[in-house]
Amino acid sequence: MTNHKLSSEAVLILVSLADEPKHGYAMQHDIERISGRRLGPGSLYGAIARLEAAGLIEALSDKGARRPYRLTAAGSRTLSSELESMRRLAAAGMRRLAER
Amino acid sequence: MRQRRLLRLYPSRWRQRYEEEVGALVEDEPLSLGAVLDLVRGAFDAHVHPELGAPSLVGSTGSGQIPLAPPSQRSPAADLLRVVLVLIALIAIGLGLLYAYRAQSPAVPSVSFQQLLSEIQDGRVRAVTIDGSRVTFVLTDGRTQQTTAPSGDIVVRAVSDRNQADPAHQIELRFSQTSPDFSVAPSIFLSVLPLLLVVALIFTAAWAVDRSRGPQRYELLARLGDLKDRGLITEEEFQKEKRRLLR
Numbered sequence: 001m002t003n004h005k006l007s008s009e010a011v012l013i014l015v016s017l018a019d020e021p022k023h024g025y026a027m028q029h030d031i032e033r034i035s036g037r038r039l040g041p042g043s044l045y046g047a048i049a050r051l052e053a054a055g056l057i058e059a060l061s062d063k064g065a066r067r068p069y070r071l072t073a074a075g076s077r078t079l080s081s082e083l084e085s086m087r088r089l090a091a092a093g094m095r096r097l098a099e100r
Numbered sequence: 101m102r103q104r105r106l107l108r109l110y111p112s113r114w115r116q117r118y119e120e121e122v123g124a125l126v127e128d129e130p131l132s133l134g135a136v137l138d139l140v141r142g143a144f145d146a147h148v149h150p151e152l153g154a155p156s157l158v159g160s161t162g163s164g165q166i167p168l169a170p171p172s173q174r175s176p177a178a179d180l181l182r183v184v185l186v187l188i189a190l191i192a193i194g195l196g197l198l199y200a201y202r203a204q205s206p207a208v209p210s211v212s213f214q215q216l217l218s219e220i221q222d223g224r225v226r227a228v229t230i231d232g233s234r235v236t237f238v239l240t241d242g243r244t245q246q247t248t249a250p251s252g253d254i255v256v257r258a259v260s261d262r263n264q265a266d267p268a269h270q271i272e273l274r275f276s277q278t279s280p281d282f283s284v285a286p287s288i289f290l291s292v293l294p295l296l297l298v299v300a301l302i303f304t305a306a307w308a309v310d311r312s313r314g315p316q317r318y319e320l321l322a323r324l325g326d327l328k329d330r331g332l333i334t335e336e337e338f339q340k341e342k343r344r345l346l347r
Contacts, residue, residue: 024121025128040135041125042142045118049152065124 147306
């Protein structure tokens with residue numbers, strides 16, 4: 001299930017969880033800080049539910065409203081390869097712009 | 101909190117799993133149109149993807165009491181009844197849309213005020229109804245048309261001039277009094293009715309799709325797998341239940 005295409009929301013969540021586990025509220029604020037994009041609760045939890053179903057993130061405990069999530073090993077691998085392909089894409093784009 | 105009520109749009113499985121978390125998040129959100137649309141879209145998404153509400157079992161360290169819902173006992177007749185009800189609902193929504201569309205664009209064609217005056221002068225008008233600035237008139241050939249008059253008095257004068265000039269063919273003059281307060285509310289309602297019906301249609305469709313996917317077979321299967329992993333049921337029991345579920 002790890003080979004599917006990640007949505008931009010999913011990438012933001014994975015990046016947000018890359019350093020440490022966070023609950024939904026912390027993710028929302030962290031994502032806004034690193035990307036300038038504020039995910040609404042519906043979008044955020046739509047993406048969280050997908051990532052959880054795909055086994056890329058997991059809920060840590062039953063802490064109710066403040067349940068933290070963390071990356072799984074599969075989530076780390078997926079994020080790593082996604083960021084690598086982003087890096088290649090960005091490099092190619094910058095190179096082409098510079099050659100003009 | 102009003103925002104929290106929006107979460108009722110989500111399917112119950114999804115709510116069991118995420119409602120508390122999302123509810124806390126939602127309460128911190130200012131109630132904006134964007135936030136509402138975000139939740140409505142999320143609810144639709146959750147209805148179309150029922151597998152997303154399934155409780156995650158990865159890393160869960162709960163009491164081990166995951167309730168295994170009994171397989172639902174639905175008869176084919178009950179399924180058929182549901183399908184028929186959904187169809188009836190769809191037809192009702194379709195008729196409602198049609199009605200709302202007709203109400204939005206009345207069948208009476210509009211003409212210019214000058215045309216009304218010349219029709220009156222030429223004796224081709226049978227009856228005139230004045231409702232504020234809106235004038236509806238019936239032609240001698242039976243067609244109904246409407247126009248907007250700068251003042252009702254001009255119409256009254258034109259009609260009485262004509263009636264004096266040709267007393268044999270009297271134009272019937274009527275005044276209709278609809279108070280503005282009375283007509284504004286229904287027109288606002290009618291203008292949003294199509295939108296409401298479209299939303300209702302989307303949710304009905306999502307619900308129907310949700311239903312047609314069967315009684316949460318994969319969710320049950322995931323729970324069974326978890327029970328097996330915990331050693332609460334044996335591999336043999338798991339395989340037996342799995343065959344039964346996927347039959």
